[in-house]
Amino acid sequence: MPYKLNIVAFILSALFLVGCSSEDQSTATAMAAPVQVAAHTILKNGKIYTMDSTRSWADSVAISDGRIVFVGSGDEAEAYAGDTTRVIDLDGSMVLPSFQDVHIHPVTGGILYNECSLFDLETLDAVLAAISLCVEQNPDADFINGGGWGWEIFIGSDGPHRNLLDEIDSTRPLFFGDSDGHTLWVNSAALSWAGIDASTPVPEGGDFGRDSSTGELTGTLLEGSAMSLIYDRMPAYSTAQKMDALRYTQSYLHSLGITAIQDALVHLQGNEPYKSLDAYQALQEAGELNLRVVAALYWQPGAGLDQIEALKAARAQYSKGRLQAHSIKFWADGIIETHTAMMLEPYSDQADNRGFMMVSLEEMLAAVPKLDAEGFQIHIHAIGDATVRYALDALEGALEVNGKRDSRHLTAHTQLVHPDDIARFGQLNVIAGFSPYWAYADEYVAIINPPQLGPERMGWMYPIKSITDTGGRVAFGSDWYVSNADPLLGIETAVTRVEPQGEPTPVFIPEQRISLDQAIAGYTIDAAFANFLDADTGSIEVGKYADLVVLEQNLFDIEPAAISDAGLKATLLEGELVFGEL
Secondary structure, X not given: OOHHHHHHHHHHHHHHHHOOOHHHHHHHHHHOOOOOOOOOEEEEOOEEEOOOOOOOEEOEEEEEOOEEEEEEOHHHHHHHOOOOOEEEEOOOOEEEEOEEEEEEOHHHHHHHOOOEEOOOOOOHHHHHHHHHHHHHHOOOXXXXXXXXXXXXXXXXXXXXXXXXXXXXXXXXXXXXXXXXXXXXXXXXXXXXXXXXXXXXXXXXXXXXXXXXXXXXEEEEEEHHHHHHHHHOOOOOOOHHHHHHHHHXXXXXXXXXXXXXXXXXXXXXXXXXXXXXXXXHHHHHHOOOXXXXXXXXXXXXXXXXXXXXXXXXXXXXXXXXXOEEEEEEEEEOEOOOOOOOOOOOOOEOOEOOXXXXXXXXXXXXXXXXXXXXXOOOEEEEEEOOHHHHHHHHHHHHHHHHHHOOOOOOOEEEEOOEOOHHHOOHHHHHOOEEEEOHHHOOOOHHHHHHHHHHHHHHHHOOEOOHHHHHHOOOOEEEOOOOOOOOOOHHHHHHHHHHOOOOOOOOOOOOOHHHOOOHHHHHHHHOHHHHHHOOOOOOOOOOOOOOEOOEEEEOOOHHHOOHHHHHHOOEEEEEEXXXXXXXXX
8 A cells, every 4th residue: 555545544543533432433443444554665576474473484474663663574564655655675585583582791702802812712822922022012011911711722731820921011910801700810910919829818709720749829710709809999880881892782683683682791880891781771871772681680699688689770770772670680600611610419529519509599599589589580690400400499499489470481591400400390380591512512512511510410411401391491692702602603503403514523422413494593582581581672573673683594494513604794783884894
């Protein structure tokens, strides 16, 4: 219908209703057909996988005022074309709902990639050379801060040591976080600056690296409470610095087709860039926040139940528009590589060590039901099989105390799951959050982890299919800056359990491979569900926002090993291009 006729029809309908009684108006309104308006944009001639409940396909989508007004055939879509409608021929390109990430660190990642970045360096020599360059380029800085080194560069060595950094600069503090965010590597000057020596009490929920023979500190601080001894002495990042970091990350995520995220660690206090609500709010008020963001507010271990009031106040203050602060993050344990993930049984290579909890089980059992009663979503970092079990225990306790509600609690990473706990996800309606790009035999899985876990437990890693097969829901995140945020890499790895780039690796636990549809769902409709955004996003359906990604190739027409190279043409947020071109 031409646009002008639509306007005439609307006016005549309005005049008719004015002349009716209230009872007549009600009847007339119920009988009147919806007034069809011209679309702002029509995408036609595409391979559109809607991710609706029937997984239907279409070839055209019409968009008006940021929302989808039609999904179907090209012939039917022509009825939505007006004089000002932009009609785009997709020429067979694939369209999906734009991707979402349920566990990511956008502000800190943006800071690190623009400070002394050590990401993607494959050797210790390369890392030390990069640090040396940062030191040379910043002769007047009081300290040098950066991060991104990986544990694989220390395979076959004694690991990171302060002496290596002292050789670069012993006169001022140097500190560099690992790519996992669980270890800080510092020089001797940094230890002295922070007042840390061999007699310093180890903070609860953390640890210091020590020489096994002398007991002297090696210059590694393990987990948040130990790292805070350094970070709390640093000057706080300004709102402007954090806004710039968000702009960087937002642009990066758009280039990958991502328009919605859950920021997995948002502090209410401290000097680190994780204290980021001010930056999100400022970016939104400036009209520049082009991501839908769920902020997972950090549960401060040991601070007690009194902190719930501050968390509620933050939720009320900041939950506006595209920013919603309704999740609570429990950073419950560490990682396997440093023996800080909590295990049900001791590590195979350390018979007296099961790891440790950064939030005690008793604290979680007390806090989780209280937070659940206040309507918060619970987001628990759970790497070790003990932590996964304890997380499920705490969430089961909330269910018993408060009854069933639409809580959408989730475990993050869910790396090692005891077989007895697999079915509990479905039984308790707990979402299993995974970082699927980790589920292949990289250096960690092939070399570092086997002696730590032994063969039986190595078979329990990332049980994505087992959880879905027993009625559980899974959702995917990247944990960027820790690893690459590209959903296509995660989708390919979830389907193949093989290295998606470089030389193919052996299939890692082949029985845990999932279908392509399931993998796409983990980054679209199921991620939207985890983010409480599924009513408006996550599938291509009439009434939902036109948050879309356009790919060069149809993922269902190519070999699984080619998924990560499918090519991204454009990302749309509410029908507007935020990346690429069409």
